[in-house]
Amino acid sequence: MRRNVSEANSRNIQTGTYRRIVYRVNWLRARARAKRWNEEKEIVVKEMEWVIETFRYMGKVWETRAKSMGNEKLGHRAYAARETDRWHRWAETAKTEFAKVLE
Secondary structure, X not given: OHHHHHXXXXXXXXXXXXXXXXXXXXXXXXXXXXXXXXXXXXXXXXHHHHHHHHHHHHHHHHHHHHHHOOOOOHHHHHHHHHHHHHHHHHHHHHHHHHHHHHO
């Protein structure tokens, strides 16, 4: 009888040890997953900022082109003005839409 009690206690200890190991592994995996998601969020937020800045930069590039056109190239100047407006609108739209997501 003593032997059966000892074997049962040994099995309970092993089961408890295995359970703790499994819980610990699951906790570590969940923690790693949460860290990856936080890192990914930081990257996406930075990418959103870069998109807005790129659109603004391209707007300035086209604005410079529009100003550098002489009066003899009115069609080119109109096209550059339209592109300037388009890039600035994209920048404002991106800023507005990204702000909705980040709230």
